[in-house]
Each structure stands twice: as structure tokens, then as C-alpha cells.
Amino acid sequence: MAEYETHDYDVVVIGAGGAGLRAAIEASAMGVKTALVCKSLLGKAHTVMAEGGIAAAMGNVWKEDNWKVHFRDTMRGGKLLNNWRMAQLHAQEAPDRVLELEEWGALFDRTKDGLILQRDFGGHRYARLAHVGDRTGLEMIRTLQNHAVHRGIDVFMECTLYRLLTEDGAVSGAFGYWRQSGKLVLFRAKAIVLATGGVGKAWKITSNSWEYTGDGHGMALDAGADLIDMEMTQFHPTGMVWPTSVRGILVTEGVRGDGGTLKNSKDERFMFRYVPDFFRGETADTEEEADRWYEDKRNNRRTPDLLPRDEVARAINAEVKAGRGSPHGGVFLDIASRRSSDYIQRRLPSMYHQFMELADVDITKTAMEVGPTLHYIMGGVRVDADSTQSTVPGLFAAGEVAAGMHGANRLGGNSLSDLLVFGRRAGLYAAEYAKRVAKMPRLDDRQVDTAATGMLAPFERTEGENPYAVHSDLTETMHELVGIIRTRAELEEAITRIGRLRERAQRVGVKGSRVYNPGWHLALDLLTMLTVSEAVAMAALMRQESRGGHTRDDFPKPDPEWGKRNVVVRRRDRQLVLKSEPLPEVPAELRPLIGEDKPTGKVALEPVAAASAKE
Amino acid sequence: MTAADVSLSVWRGDANGGAFVEYTVPADEGMVVLDVVHRIQATHAPDLAVRWNCKAGKCGSCSAEINGHPKLMCMTRMNTFGPGEEITVSPVKTFPVVKDLVTDVSFNYEKAKTIPAFKPKPKEADGTRRMYQEDIERVQEFHKCIECFLCQDVCHVIRDHEENKPSFSGPRYFVRLAALEMHPLDTNDRIDLARAKHGLGYCNITKCCTDVCPEDIHITDNAIIPLKERIVSRTYDPIAWALRRMRGKPADFGAGEPEPPSA
Numbered sequence: 001m002a003e004y005e006t007h008d009y010d011v012v013v014i015g016a017g018g019a020g021l022r023a024a025i026e027a028s029a030m031g032v033k034t035a036l037v038c039k040s041l042l043g044k045a046h047t048v049m050a051e052g053g054i055a056a057a058m059g060n061v062w063k064e065d066n067w068k069v070h071f072r073d074t075m076r077g078g079k080l081l082n083n084w085r086m087a088q089l090h091a092q093e094a095p096d097r098v099l100e101l102e103e104w105g106a107l108f109d110r111t112k113d114g115l116i117l118q119r120d121f122g123g124h125r126y127a128r129l130a131h132v133g134d135r136t137g138l139e140m141i142r143t144l145q146n147h148a149v150h151r152g153i154d155v156f157m158e159c160t161l162y163r164l165l166t167e168d169g170a171v172s173g174a175f176g177y178w179r180q181s182g183k184l185v186l187f188r189a190k191a192i193v194l195a196t197g198g199v200g201k202a203w204k205i206t207s208n209s210w211e212y213t214g215d216g217h218g219m220a221l222d223a224g225a226d227l228i229d230m231e232m233t234q235f236h237p238t239g240m241v242w243p244t245s246v247r248g249i250l251v252t253e254g255v256r257g258d259g260g261t262l263k264n265s266k267d268e269r270f271m272f273r274y275v276p277d278f279f280r281g282e283t284a285d286t287e288e289e290a291d292r293w294y295e296d297k298r299n300n301r302r303t304p305d306l307l308p309r310d311e312v313a314r315a316i317n318a319e320v321k322a323g324r325g326s327p328h329g330g331v332f333l334d335i336a337s338r339r340s341s342d343y344i345q346r347r348l349p350s351m352y353h354q355f356m357e358l359a360d361v362d363i364t365k366t367a368m369e370v371g372p373t374l375h376y377i378m379g380g381v382r383v384d385a386d387s388t389q390s391t392v393p394g395l396f397a398a399g400e401v402a403a404g405m406h407g408a409n410r411l412g413g414n415s416l417s418d419l420l421v422f423g424r425r426a427g428l429y430a431a432e433y434a435k436r437v438a439k440m441p442r443l444d445d446r447q448v449d450t451a452a453t454g455m456l457a458p459f460e461r462t463e464g465e466n467p468y469a470v471h472s473d474l475t476e477t478m479h480e481l482v483g484i485i486r487t488r489a490e491l492e493e494a495i496t497r498i499g500r501l502r503e504r505a506q507r508v509g510v511k512g513s514r515v516y517n518p519g520w521h522l523a524l525d526l527l528t529m530l531t532v533s534e535a536v537a538m539a540a541l542m543r544q545e546s547r548g549g550h551t552r553d554d555f556p557k558p559d560p561e562w563g564k565r566n567v568v569v570r571r572r573d574r575q576l577v578l579k580s581e582p583l584p585e586v587p588a589e590l591r592p593l594i595g596e597d598k599p600t601g602k603v604a605l606e607p608v609a610a611a612s613a614k615e
Numbered sequence: 616m617t618a619a620d621v622s623l624s625v626w627r628g629d630a631n632g633g634a635f636v637e638y639t640v641p642a643d644e645g646m647v648v649l650d651v652v653h654r655i656q657a658t659h660a661p662d663l664a665v666r667w668n669c670k671a672g673k674c675g676s677c678s679a680e681i682n683g684h685p686k687l688m689c690m691t692r693m694n695t696f697g698p699g700e701e702i703t704v705s706p707v708k709t710f711p712v713v714k715d716l717v718t719d720v721s722f723n724y725e726k727a728k729t730i731p732a733f734k735p736k737p738k739e740a741d742g743t744r745r746m747y748q749e750d751i752e753r754v755q756e757f758h759k760c761i762e763c764f765l766c767q768d769v770c771h772v773i774r775d776h777e778e779n780k781p782s783f784s785g786p787r788y789f790v791r792l793a794a795l796e797m798h799p800l801d802t803n804d805r806i807d808l809a810r811a812k813h814g815l816g817y818c819n820i821t822k823c824c825t826d827v828c829p830e831d832i833h834i835t836d837n838a839i840i841p842l843k844e845r846i847v848s849r850t851y852d853p854i855a856w857a858l859r860r861m862r863g864k865p866a867d868f869g870a871g872e873p874e875p876p877s878a
Contacts, residue, residue: 040666040668040676041666041676041720041724042724043674043762044668044674044675044676045668046668048668048669048673048674048761049668049669049671049673049674099744102744103735104733105733105735105795105798105800105801107746107751107754107755107758107798109748110746110747110748110751113745114743114744114745114746114747115743115744115745132755132758133755135673135759137673138673138758138759138761139758142758142760142762146727146732146733147732149724149727149728150728150732157724180713180717180719209667209668209669209670209674210667210668211668242644242645243643243644243645243646244643244644244645245643245644245645245646245647245650246645246647246670246671249670249671250671350672350673353672354671354672357672357690357692358645358647358671358690358692359645466657466658466661467661468656468657468658468661469657472657510661510662511661511662512661512662513662515629515664515713515714516664516713516714516715516717517661517662517664518656518661518662518663518664518665519656519661519662520662522661
């Protein structure tokens with residue numbers, strides 16, 4: 001029996017990005033004993049990298065804006081696969097959550113009359129994103145971090161939780177290890193909030209950091225919870241493509257929001273050729289109208305450069321495949337020809353700095369080279385919209401690890417607001433749940449033992465394969481076979497390869513001690529990434545249509561029947577089991593807000609025919 | 616080693632000591648030091664300990680000393696070194712080593728807890744918060760801080776003087792104090808505390824912190840010197856002194872004048 005330390009808490013929040021911090025603040029405010037556990041140092045989570053802003057219909061720039069328009073944009077951006085109730089709560093509560101950050105010390109950029117300034121972003125009808133230049137995430141995480149510190153919440157930094165424990169089907173704790181010492185640690189808890197983010201590290205080109213290994217997705221599956229929409233992965237259209245070593249690093253959508261346009265090697269603004277019927281009514285069809293829109297938004301329709309991310313990513317992919325890409329396999333993003341050097345450096349200081357330092361490119365003079373990068377997963381833990389509780393009692397989920405809010409595609413800016421709205425709700429309902437649980441759950445020694453043995457097993461295999469090699473092969477597999485455009489044959493091949501990779505992953509070895517050993521950490525993360533990758537590939541194989549972040553070359557159109565269903569993934573008897581189940585139906589009174597009932601006509605694979613979009 | 620290879624000497628060890636180990640790995644276009652460290656992990660030393668997150672200068676995790684200079688590994692391009700130049704990477708010196716390039720930075724998180732929280736004044740009559748861009752810009756400069764702690768690492772008050780740590784919070788927290796003090800909405804008073812508890816008096820404005828800040832925050836000129844000026848006008852202004860005596864408000868938080876730094 002391995003040694004471990006034990007901590008007792010009413011609520012344990014796993015992950016300290018925006019959702020985790022907001023959940024912990026709320027739970028602690030409810031008066032329950034709260035722990036915040038995170039893999040990195042506090043303040044370094046993925047939220048810190050968010051650039052463009054927080055979407056909230058505050059109406060500071062456009063009086064016409066309100067929650068109903070935000071709800072509509074979110075639902076249409078998500079190709080109507082969203083959980084309508086989550087989209088409604090999000091649109092209604094986001095403004096209060098932003099103003100709350102201001103009460104805690106955040107300083108957003110201002111309008112001329114002293115209110116929070118809002119910027120344009122893809123898929124949002126009105127300028128709606130509260131922001132601080134292009135470093136909004138930093139402002140948000142630091143504000144939440146300071147507020148949490150002053151509340152006296154217990155923070156466990158550089159601590160990885162790896163398995164959930166259950167008792168009679170309800171959550172009872174979590175087990176993991178301290179990264180610094182390698183010692184094992186057990187949390188007994190009445191309620192647990194997963195706020196662990198996504199799984200981008202399973203792909204080769206990604207904007208995500210080492211932390212994004214799908215921990216929450218994997219732990220939830222193991223504990224018996226349902227996942228939905230796992231096939232819905234978001235490729236952000238604009239990642240850096242050169243130099244090789246920075247490939248995938250994010251270029252904010254704010255560049256396009258603030259006037260940047262996409263061009264191909266023939267200097268054509270190609271996005272005009274990729275406007276799907278679903279968005280035609282609200283999108284400019286000439287360059288002249290799009291140009292006028294920057295100055296007069298009332299009388300012109302928005303530029304197609306600001307279509308939702310799934311549309312733009314597919315369009316860039318198609319241009320590059322058609323031989324009209326930039327020298328390093330992307331397209332051009334040009335803001336220099338519309339905006340002054342001063343404006344660019346003031347509005348986009350991080351982007352200016354990032355390109356200058358890492359690519360020797362002055363974005364105030366030359367166009368950037370950009371291409372799609374795996375950025376976000378819409379799929380995740382199936383939750384109750386109001387309480388964020390999963391299908392396992394006592395287990396809650398908020399932020400990227402939860403699913404439903406964004407449907408088939410997330411709009412830019414809707415993530416930071418999602419973290420705040422549902423982070424708060426998760427903390428609130430987890431605390432209420434914990435208060436209803438009479439006493440600390442019992443420990444199941446067997447579960448703890450099994451987890452400990454599995455975690456320490458790689459040390460028994462000092463001669464095993466290097467986990468980095470297996471991880472590298474996984475990222476190649478996901479990139480090649482589960483990318484922007486998918487086919488049945490490739491997805492089947494991916495599932496086969498993931499099976500073989502799992503056999504290798506179970507034989508990897510670790511050298512050195514348990515003290516801060518990244519090889520060991522990766523050996524464990526690898527198993528989680530393989531499980532979650534398999535869920536993505538299997539869900540993608542099941543959904544025989546194209547919608548949002550899921551494009552099937554062999555089923556290039558949206559299918560109205562599939563538009564009414566979620567793909568559900570569960571773990572039963574160690575196997576992943578998939579099923580399609582009906583979406584919650586939008587109530588009659590909200591339906592008129594959304595506009596036409598369903599996406600119509602062609603997806604943006606055309607006019608470059610679907611067949612030629614893939615080699 | 617071929618022309619397409621790069622070499623890096625990385626400090627390997629723990630609290631009990633260690634040494635530089637040279638590694639050679641294949642080069643890629645545009646590599647930064649952190650890329651080389653990652654390639655070493657993947658090919659030679661999977662147990663090489665290093666912190667990182669964003670790889671784009673936004674999170675402040677990958678601080679280290681490169682050829683002795685405090686820098687972010689993710690923002691240090693390999694092509695800034697001459698061909699054949701020896702490149703060393705070692706952990707930041709001011710904090711205790713955990714393993715390899717990872718240090719125990721809990722000093723900073725403990726100091727953060729001692730700064731009184733933001734406390735806003737009441738809202739406007741219409742329920743809004745009105746602030747103008749020109750009034751918040753100087754605080755926004757301080758909010759750019761990514762907490763890489765390079766300013767803490769380079770500060771000679773604590774870099775070579777462990778004994779000063781209990782009474783000196785360091786440049787990062789002077790920036791935080793300045794951000795709160797100059798926040799248009801804040802009503803808490805931290806001026807006496809800055810001197811008595813955080814040791815602002817130890818700083819003799821050598822600007823080493825400003826020089827290493829990857830966010831180009833003018834730590835000395837815009838944060839430390841204005842705080843020092845506020846302390847001076849508060850503590851040594853005879854009228855203010857007389858008023859305090861009359862009202863019976865203590866001049867500080869009981870810590871008295873800070874001891875002169877041992878530097």
C-alpha cells in the first residue's frame with residue numbers, strides 16, 4: 001500500500017483558470033470549506049493566454065445590444081447544437097459577471113464617456129467584447145487570483161489530480177500527486193468541481209500548453225459520467241505558422257475585429273467566396289460594403305473576415321489546399337494597410353511584440369502569416385444547465401471541460417464569459433450540494449490502491465519506451481486523421497492507431513526519481529489523452545454530417561436529423577460506449593429569437609468543391 | 616554536432632548541488648531556448664525539470680538565467696547567440712532550487728497575501744463606474760505584469776541577502792502596491808505599509824528590475840519612485856506629522872524605521 005497524505009474539504013475545485021477560480025470564490029463565499037487544486041503555479045492557467053475579450057451584452061457601444069441578441073448569436077454560431085438553456089443563462093448573466101470583475105479591481109479599456117469599451121469579434125452582431133488591449137485573459141485571471149487570495153481560499157499549487165473516487169455512485173474524493181515532490185495526495189470531498197480545460201495537447205499544431213491533456217474529461221469518464229459533443233473541436237483560424245518552432249501560437253481574432261483582413265497569395269480577400277447561406281443575410285458581399293462597415297455599422301453588413309471560427313478555418317484550409325497559400329503554408333492577415341502603426345501598437349500590443357520577437361515580422365508594416373491551430377473543444381462533460389452538475393451526483397463541471405454551452409462551434413469571446421457565468425454557478429451549486437451531504441464520504445481503500453498502483457507503475461519499467469515518443473506519434477495521428485476535414489476511412493484508421501498507441505503507452509518507462517519528473521507526468525497524462533482522443537475519433541465517426549467544428553468530407557452537408565441529436569460517450573466495463581440522444585428542445589418563446597430554424601444550404605467548403613478541399 | 620544542431624548547457628541538480636550538462640539536439644527554424652530544452656527532454660532527459668505554459672511571453676512561467684542573465688526561455692531566440700557561443704541555462708538564483716530549472720517561488724505567493732485587498736469607493740449615482748482611459752493608463756501598465764518574478768530574481772536586496780527576505784517584498788509587490796494605490800476606485804491606504812512592512816526603503820533605485828522586465832514595465836520610475844515620494848510627503852511632512860499626532864493615528868504599523876539593508 002503506497003503512502004499518501006489526506007485532506008478533507010466540502011468542495012474541491014480542480015483547475016485554477018477562470019472557471020476554477022470563479023467556482024472557488026463562490027463556494028468559499030457560501031461558507032463551505034473549499035480547496036483549489038491546480039497543476040501549475042497560481043495565475044499561469046490557460047485563461048492567462050486569452051487575448052481578445054469577454055463577450056457580454058452590456059450595450060456600452062451599441063444600445064441595440066441585449067441578451068437576446070447575444071443568445072441568438074451564440075446559438076447560430078453553435079449551429080443550433082447548443083444547450084439552449086446554457087446559452088440563455090450565459091447571455092443573461094455575462095454582463096453582471098464582467099461588472100463584478102470591475103468591483104474586484106479589473107481595469108478594462110474605456111469608452112469616451114468612461115464605461116467599459118467593447119470590441120467587434122467573429123459572429124457577434126454588435127461590438128460586445130470587454131477587453132484590455134489584447135491581454136484580457138491576464139487581467140481576468142489576475143483579478144480573480146487576487147480576489148481568491150484575499151478570501152483565504154486554500155490553494156494547492158503544482159498538484160495533479162488523476163482519479164476521482166466514488167461511493168455508491170456519488171463522488172467522494174480525488175487522488176493525485178504533488179508535482180514538486182512526487183508524493184501522493186488524497187482529497188476527501190463532498191462535492192468536486194472539474195474546471196480542467198481542454199485536450200489540445202493531443203494535436204500536433206495547437207495553441208494549448210502542456211496542461212491541456214483532457215484530465216477532467218478522462219476523470220469524468222472513469223467516474224461514470226456522460227460526455228457529449230466530443231467530435232466538436234475548434235480549430236482557431238489564425239495561429240502563427242512560421243517560424244516552425246512557434247507554429248500554432250495564437251493570433252487573436254481581435255486583429256480582424258480591429259480591421260485586419262485575410263488575403264491569399266493572389267492578394268484576394270478570399271473570405272467573400274466562403275459565406276454560407278446561413279450567414280449570408282448579415283454578411284457583406286462586396287469589399288466596398290465590408291470596408292464601409294468598419295466606419296458605419298448601422299448601414300452596412302459585417303465583413304466575412306469575421307464569420308464564426310469554423311467557417312474561417314475551413315476557408316483558410318481550402319485556400320491553402322488549392323495552392324493559394326502563403327510561403328509557409330498559411331494565408332496572410334493584413335492589418336497594416338488599414339490601421340496606423342500607433343493604433344496597432346495600442347490595440348494589439350502583445351501581437352506586435354509576439355511577431356517582432358518570435359518571427360522578426362513588424363505587423364504595423366507587413367502582413368502576418370496565419371493558419372488553423374487546434375484551440376478548443378466544445379465537447380465535454382454533460383451537465384445540468386442551471387447547476388452544472390454532471391450525471392454523477394456531487395460532480396460538477398464548468399468552463400471548457402463542460403459541454404453544451406457552445407454547441408458545434410464556440411464564438412470568440414464566449415469562453416471567458418462562460419468561465420465566469422458557469423464557474424460561479426458550479427461553485428454555488430457544489431456548495432449547496434455539499435451542505436446537504438451530512439458527513440464526509442467513506443474512503444474506498446481499493447479505489448485508492450488501484451489508483452496509486454497505476455500511477456507508480458511507470459517507475460517499474462525503467463527500460464520501457466520514452467513517453468515523449470508515444471506522445472509525438474499521438475499528436476501526428478490526431479493531426480493527420482482527426483483534423484479539420486474528416487472521413488470515415490481516416491477516422492477508423494485513427495481509432496486503430498490509438499489502440500496500438502495505448503499498448504505502447506502501457507509499456508513506457510520512466511527514469512529518475514518522483515521529484516518534479518516531467519517524463520513521469522507525461523506517462524500518466526498520455527493515458528488520459530489516449531482515452532479522450534479515442535472518444536473524439538469515435539464521436540466524429542458516428543456523426544455523419546458536417547456541422548460547426550466537425551466537417552466530414554464524406555457527409556459535407558448538415559443533416560437536420562443530426563441537428564437534433566448529441567453524440568453521448570460513456571465508459572462501461574472499461575469500453576467507450578456511444579449513443580446518440582435527443583437535444584433539449586428550444587422552447588417556443590425563444591425560437592423566434594434565433595431566426596430560421598436550421599442551417600440551410602451549403603457549408604463553407606464551397607465554392608472550392610468539397611472533393612478538392614482535401615487531397 | 617553538425618551545422619543543423621544546437622548545444623545547450625543546462626544546470627542539472629537539486630538543493631544538494633548540481634552541475635551543467637551539455638546536450639546537443641537538432642535545430643529548427645526560429646528556435647527559442649525553451650524549444651531546445653523541450654527537445655532535450657524528448658530525446659535525452661525526460662526527467663529534466665522545467666516550468667512553462669504559454670510559450671509566448673504571456674504567462675511568466677519559464678524564467679531562468681541564460682548565460683547568467685534573468686530571462687524568459689520562451690522569448691530568447693537561439694539566433695541571438697553567435698555560432699559556437701556557449702549557452703548556459705540555470706535556475707533563477709534568488710529562490711531555492713527544487714530540481715534542475717525549477718525553483719521554489721512560494722516567497723512571492725506569501726508576500727502577495729500580505730497586501731491589503733482592493734476596496735472600491737461607492738458607485739456613481741446612476742449605478743455605473745465611470746473611469747477615463749487617460750486616468751487608468753498608468754495602472755494598466757502595472758497590470759501587464761505576468762509574475763515571471765525576474766525582477767525579484769535580479770533585485771540585489773534579496774538576491775544575495777537571504778536575511779532581507781522577511782522584511783522586503785521586492786519589485787513585483789511594489790508594482791502591485793502602486794497599482795492599487797493609483798487605482799482610481801480604490802480607497803484602501805497602503806502607503807505606511809509599503810515602508811513599514813514591505814521594505815520599500817531598502818530599494819536604492821538601481822533599476823535592475825526595470826532592465827529585466829519582459830513586459831517593459833517602468834518599475835522604478837513609474838511604481839517605486841512615486842511610492843517613495845508618497846511616503847516622504849506622508850512621513851516627513853511636518854504638518855501631516857502634527858495632524859497625525861493630534862488625531863492619535865499611528866505613523867506606521869509598529870515596525871518603526873526599516874533597518875538599513877545589508878547590501
